[in-house]
Amino acid sequence: MTPSTDRPLNFDVLHEDAHTEARVGKLKTLHGEVDTPAYMPVGTHGAVRCLTPDQVQATGSQMILANTYHLHLRPGEEIVNDLGGLHEFMGWSGPILTDSGGFQVFSLSDWNKMEESGVTFKSPIDGKKIELTPEKAIQIQNVLGADVIMAFDHCPPYPATEEEVADAVARTTRWTERSKNAHSRPDVQSLFGIVQGGVFEDLRQRSVEELLPMDFPGYAIGGVSVGEPPEDMHRIAAFTAPLLPKDKPRYLMGIGVDRDLLAGIRAGVDLFDCVLATRNARNSHLFSRTGTIRIKNQQYERDTNPIDEHCSCYTCKNFSLGYLRHLYARRETLAGTLGSIHNIHFLQDLMLAARQMIQLGEFETFHDNYPESFRDWRRESF
Amino acid sequence: MTPSTDRPLNFDVLHEDAHTEARVGKLKTLHGEVDTPAYMPVGTHGAVRCLTPDQVQATGSQMILANTYHLHLRPGEEIVNDLGGLHEFMGWSGPILTDSGGFQVFSLSDWNKMEESGVTFKSPIDGKKIELTPEKAIQIQNVLGADVIMAFDHCPPYPATEEEVADAVARTTRWTERSKNAHSRPDVQSLFGIVQGGVFEDLRQRSVEELLPMDFPGYAIGGVSVGEPPEDMHRIAAFTAPLLPKDKPRYLMGIGVDRDLLAGIRAGVDLFDCVLATRNARNSHLFSRTGTIRIKNQQYERDTNPIDEHCSCYTCKNFSLGYLRHLYARRETLAGTLGSIHNIHFLQDLMLAARQMIQLGEFETFHDNYPESFRDWRRESF
Numbered sequence: 001m002t003p004s005t006d007r008p009l010n011f012d013v014l015h016e017d018a019h020t021e022a023r024v025g026k027l028k029t030l031h032g033e034v035d036t037p038a039y040m041p042v043g044t045h046g047a048v049r050c051l052t053p054d055q056v057q058a059t060g061s062q063m064i065l066a067n068t069y070h071l072h073l074r075p076g077e078e079i080v081n082d083l084g085g086l087h088e089f090m091g092w093s094g095p096i097l098t099d100s101g102g103f104q105v106f107s108l109s110d111w112n113k114m115e116e117s118g119v120t121f122k123s124p125i126d127g128k129k130i131e132l133t134p135e136k137a138i139q140i141q142n143v144l145g146a147d148v149i150m151a152f153d154h155c156p157p158y159p160a161t162e163e164e165v166a167d168a169v170a171r172t173t174r175w176t177e178r179s180k181n182a183h184s185r186p187d188v189q190s191l192f193g194i195v196q197g198g199v200f201e202d203l204r205q206r207s208v209e210e211l212l213p214m215d216f217p218g219y220a221i222g223g224v225s226v227g228e229p230p231e232d233m234h235r236i237a238a239f240t241a242p243l244l245p246k247d248k249p250r251y252l253m254g255i256g257v258d259r260d261l262l263a264g265i266r267a268g269v270d271l272f273d274c275v276l277a278t279r280n281a282r283n284s285h286l287f288s289r290t291g292t293i294r295i296k297n298q299q300y301e302r303d304t305n306p307i308d309e310h311c312s313c314y315t316c317k318n319f320s321l322g323y324l325r326h327l328y329a330r331r332e333t334l335a336g337t338l339g340s341i342h343n344i345h346f347l348q349d350l351m352l353a354a355r356q357m358i359q360l361g362e363f364e365t366f367h368d369n370y371p372e373s374f375r376d377w378r379r380e381s382f
Numbered sequence: 383m384t385p386s387t388d389r390p391l392n393f394d395v396l397h398e399d400a401h402t403e404a405r406v407g408k409l410k411t412l413h414g415e416v417d418t419p420a421y422m423p424v425g426t427h428g429a430v431r432c433l434t435p436d437q438v439q440a441t442g443s444q445m446i447l448a449n450t451y452h453l454h455l456r457p458g459e460e461i462v463n464d465l466g467g468l469h470e471f472m473g474w475s476g477p478i479l480t481d482s483g484g485f486q487v488f489s490l491s492d493w494n495k496m497e498e499s500g501v502t503f504k505s506p507i508d509g510k511k512i513e514l515t516p517e518k519a520i521q522i523q524n525v526l527g528a529d530v531i532m533a534f535d536h537c538p539p540y541p542a543t544e545e546e547v548a549d550a551v552a553r554t555t556r557w558t559e560r561s562k563n564a565h566s567r568p569d570v571q572s573l574f575g576i577v578q579g580g581v582f583e584d585l586r587q588r589s590v591e592e593l594l595p596m597d598f599p600g601y602a603i604g605g606v607s608v609g610e611p612p613e614d615m616h617r618i619a620a621f622t623a624p625l626l627p628k629d630k631p632r633y634l635m636g637i638g639v640d641r642d643l644l645a646g647i648r649a650g651v652d653l654f655d656c657v658l659a660t661r662n663a664r665n666s667h668l669f670s671r672t673g674t675i676r677i678k679n680q681q682y683e684r685d686t687n688p689i690d691e692h693c694s695c696y697t698c699k700n701f702s703l704g705y706l707r708h709l710y711a712r713r714e715t716l717a718g719t720l721g722s723i724h725n726i727h728f729l730q731d732l733m734l735a736a737r738q739m740i741q742l743g744e745f746e747t748f749h750d751n752y753p754e755s756f757r758d759w760r761r762e763s764f
Binding site for chain 1: 429436705
């Protein structure tokens with residue numbers, strides 16, 4: 001692949017909305033470009049569930065996320081490296097982002113112990129103790145070889161007291177500094193810092209102020225989508241995003257519900273990731289402009305309509321609700337494939353609409369009138 | 383789709399091998415053409431497991447098989463019809479063949495009772511008694527709407543005594559006559575008769591002689607691949623196929639092992655179907671020119687090679703054995719998808735090689751020197 005830039009990351013804001021913080025941008029990596037705001041599907045074990053890379057690309061996805069925690073456990077970063085690095089390994093030639101693994105250590109491990117050095121947890125595979133430190137998390141990500149890698153942070157649970165969150169912010173700052181010092185491949189991988197602070201605005205502000213001097217090529221807002229009410233998440237995104245450098249990409253972690261994406265875009269966020277699109281698809285919940293479709297319901301048994309008449313994905317162009325219901329009822333794995341294609345395409349279409357609405361100066365109207373505004377956006381605007 | 387012929391089925395033998403019974407032909411249906419010898423992947427519930435129709439087509443498959451028994455049970459042929467008929471239902475615009483359901487009634491039902499009228503069995507869904515007769519089997523297939531449909535036959539198990547098989551041959555003749563009389567859509571669907579007779583050549587001959595006067599547009603050799611040794615199957619195919627009309631397609635049912643396919647082609651067979659390619663793929667057995675690969679074996683952990691260096695399928699072009707092993711070990715459904723793409727493509731490539739070798743007059747050499755002959759067939763011949 002020809003490098004699209006001589007730096008590992010290049011970000012240009014192409015258009016700023018006059019009415020909100022929303023912006024349209026272009027993220028350039030050594031593995032290709034990403035139009036922002038962008039939604040990244042998640043390939044936990046180095047594969048977006050049920051989909052080939054070709055199918056992921058056909059949904060309009062330009063960049064994907066893979067999980068450091070899972071890939072470290074199996075097959076292990078050394079095997080990924082022996083198989084050519086993450087891009088070659090999973091057959092995805094476009095940009096990839098890896099998380100730091102910290103979130104999974106806290107949320108998925110039965111047992112974990114946090115110290116200043118890092119976190120120790122019991123491997124779910126063989127019960128062995130594994131220590132994840134800022135240095136180790138970065139080293140694993142350096143070996144995996146994603147285009148964007150994440151600093152090792154401390155993401156407290158929700159709810160947490162202001163004192164607990166303040167501690168997490170302070171620890172995150174120290175761990176982020178160590179992450180930066182450990183990063184051995186800044187020529188080909190871009191390390192982002194992660195802002196913590198929970199639902200407390202002053203702590204968010206403090207976290208931003210402590211991270212900005214480290215001058216990362218991009219910043220994430222972490223510690224959201226951990227159980228807090230959507231209003232709090234929207235408020236924190238709207239408060240925090242504008243504190244981050246205008247000329248650098250902003251990434252709101254773990255967000256993938258349509259209204260939350262729009263709230264994030266409105267706040268000035270450029271990147272999102274979430275497993276919901278694919279997980280919901282496997283659990284027979286399909287997105288549509290008229291609300292979620294629970295495809296196993298008998299009402300769809302003889303329904304010749306597509307999931308969403310406004311959708312142009314492979315699934316909607318070729319298959320009826322009745323057929324999809326049959327596949328889900330028979331537990332055919334093709335159900336998960338066709339559902340995931342649609343759900344991801346739905347979100348990518350929403351991103352495309354948002355980008356175009358921002359460029360037309362109509363994003364606020366689009367946001368305020370969602371989902372009605374999404375039904376006919378192609379027709380009304382062009 | 384524009385009809386490719388004014389008859390529902392048109393078959394032309396384009397080339398006959400000088401040394402064997404093998405021939406190259408073209409089967410034309412109202413839904414498109416099929417180059418023969420052809421292998422049909424199986425879409426039991428109206429979907430080839432783990433694959434979209436686009437992916438099936440990309441393997442080189444031109445015609446697929448769907449199971450009347452399963453589709454009758456769920457969702458039921460009336461729902462398939464309400465959803466536009468089988469082609470529209472499953473998003474496959476090419477030719478489709480449905481079996482009669484008889485084989486599954488005998489092999490899958492806990493309980494079944496055979497009488498002269500037909501077979502009664504207990505529904506595996508709700509325990510209700512269901513009767514399948516020649517008339518009913520054809521009526522279901524008429525509603526489903528496949529291009530080629532099959533007469534309702536009696537396929538005895540293996541081993542069976544000569545007397546039992548003789549009874550089955552006689553019953554098959556009576557049921558086939560009734561199937562023909564029940565067929566209500568001969569203008570758009572072609573009914574094939576099925577030859578029985580087990581491993582007994584005189585009974586095969588008798589079955590053929592009883593069916594030929596009914597003048598079907600095509601004939602199948604059934605009652606094979608039911609547990610008999612491969613040599614018996616090869617012997618029966620070689621004995622029976624040449625008894626069938628030269629100008630009509632011959633279909634050897636349930637055959638999909640590479641050497642069995644080659645034996646069938648050598649005998650003068652034009653059509654094959656089998657679930658093995660997809661079932662083996664899901665069970666982590668992958669075909670290759672150097673033997674079956676058990677992909678979960680640790681030896682492939684860091685193997686950067688494709689499954690088969692001579693294969694040009696999507697899987698072999700994009701993924702290493704090491705990555706595939708990882709997907710299988712993680713039980714990612716993408717493993718079944720990539721494995722099925724490869725296994726079907728492998729058999730379609732074998733069919734393509736066979737067709738070209740027949741045209742070049744080299745089929746017997748190709749057959750006798752398989753699998754070595756398959757490794758470099760592209761290079762040596764063109």
